[in-house]
Amino acid sequence: MKKKIFLALSIMIIAGVSYGIYLFNKPHQSVSKAEPDFQLPSTSIVSEYEKDENSANQKFNGKVVEVTGIVAEKTKDEQGKLNVTLQGEDIAGIGCVFEPAAQLKAATLAEGQEVKIKGICTGILMDVVMVDCVVVDNNQ
Amino acid sequence: MKKILFVIALAVTTTATFGQGRFLTKNGKIYFDCTTPSSPEKIDGTNDKATSVIDASTGAIEFALLMKAFVFEKSLMQEHFNENYVESDKFPKATFKGNITNMSSINLSKDGTYPATVKGQMTLHGETKEVTAPGTITVKGGAITAAKSEFKLLLSDFKVEIPSVVADKVAKEAKISVDLTFQPMAAK
Numbered sequence: 113m114k115k116k117i118f119l120a121l122s123i124m125i126i127a128g129v130s131y132g133i134y135l136f137n138k139p140h141q142s143v144s145k146a147e148p149d150f151q152l153p154s155t156s157i158v159s160e161y162e163k164d165e166n167s168a169n170q171k172f173n174g175k176v177v178e179v180t181g182i183v184a185e186k187t188k189d190e191q192g193k194l195n196v197t198l199q200g201e202d203i204a205g206i207g208c209v210f211e212p213a214a215q216l217k218a219a220t221l222a223e224g225q226e227v228k229i230k231g232i233c234t235g236i237l238m239d240v241v242m243v244d245c246v247v248v249d250n251n252q
Numbered sequence: 253m254k255k256i257l258f259v260i261a262l263a264v265t266t267t268a269t270f271g272q273g274r275f276l277t278k279n280g281k282i283y284f285d286c287t288t289p290s291s292p293e294k295i296d297g298t299n300d301k302a303t304s305v306i307d308a309s310t311g312a313i314e315f316a317l318l319m320k321a322f323v324f325e326k327s328l329m330q331e332h333f334n335e336n337y338v339e340s341d342k343f344p345k346a347t348f349k350g351n352i353t354n355m356s357s358i359n360l361s362k363d364g365t366y367p368a369t370v371k372g373q374m375t376l377h378g379e380t381k382e383v384t385a386p387g388t389i390t391v392k393g394g395a396i397t398a399a400k401s402e403f404k405l406l407l408s409d410f411k412v413e414i415p416s417v418v419a420d421k422v423a424k425e426a427k428i429s430v431d432l433t434f435q436p437m438a439a440k
């Protein structure tokens with residue numbers, strides 16, 4: 113009987129420790145498989161931020177958001193990382209940073225094209241900023 | 253009549269030069285490293301979306317970034333950073349407002365990379381502190397095209413607490429690298 117308890121305890125401890133190690137080493141999650149918390153046009157999310165930054169922060173910050181909009185600008189930095197800005201309201205848009213695996217697909221985007229981008233919303237500076245973005249559908 | 257035209261022309265050129273004096277980036281890179289020799293892994297994060305404006309006529313520089321836009325290799329580290337250390341939900345932004353103290357020694361009509369010192373108020377985790385940082389300013393074709401800086405921030409200055417269990421595994425001073433590439437700001 114004691115042996116059985118000991119065995120059960122050991123299994124539990126091993127399971128617990130392995131789960132801990134798994135969590136500790138869990139790589140950065142990709143949003144490509146995540147269900148979006150919000151799906152909306154790029155213009156709407158920007159105008160919600162412009163109207164009331166605090167309530168928009170509470171609603172969207174850290175959430176997986178899927179936005180549809182027109183590519184206003186696409187630039188590449190010195191390391192070849194892409195920056196895509198979607199049109200929003202007036203001069204404010206949505207600046208998107210893509211996850212490494214999504215760079216190739218993002219590179220096919222053209223200015224003026226409509227696109228659906230999913231990423232994690234982080235708030236607004238001059239533009240609303242989304243990180244870890246993936247291209248959902250580039251309408252081609 | 254000629255005089256009026258001259259005055260108008262002068263006014264136009266002056267405003268034009270003034271309009272050219274501001275430079276902007278929305279894709280500034282900020283990197284931080286809190287690794288210590290006893291850390292079990294690298295503790296670092298990258299933010300590719302800092303916004304910054306330099307006014308070359310006054311040497312004023314401002315920047316802002318979103319804390320949640322820091323990306324980490326490990327998702328648990330990102331979670332801890334946002335929830336336990338910088339409390340991103342309560343304090344979503346970090347900002348800096350200051351001046352290039354040696355703007356007069358930066359010659360905008362001569363291409364080159366100039367040493368610069370920036371001094372100003374940094375707000376992080378809801379705390380504001382004066383920060384002085386060394387760096388460089390790159391001038392090309394009469395425009396400021398880049399700015400770089402490396403400096404250290406004492407976490408306790410900004411009331412960012414390190415739990416005692418990991419006290420020797422997280423650096424008390426964050427090494428910060430700033431790498432900004434500027435575009436002339438479109439005059440409104």
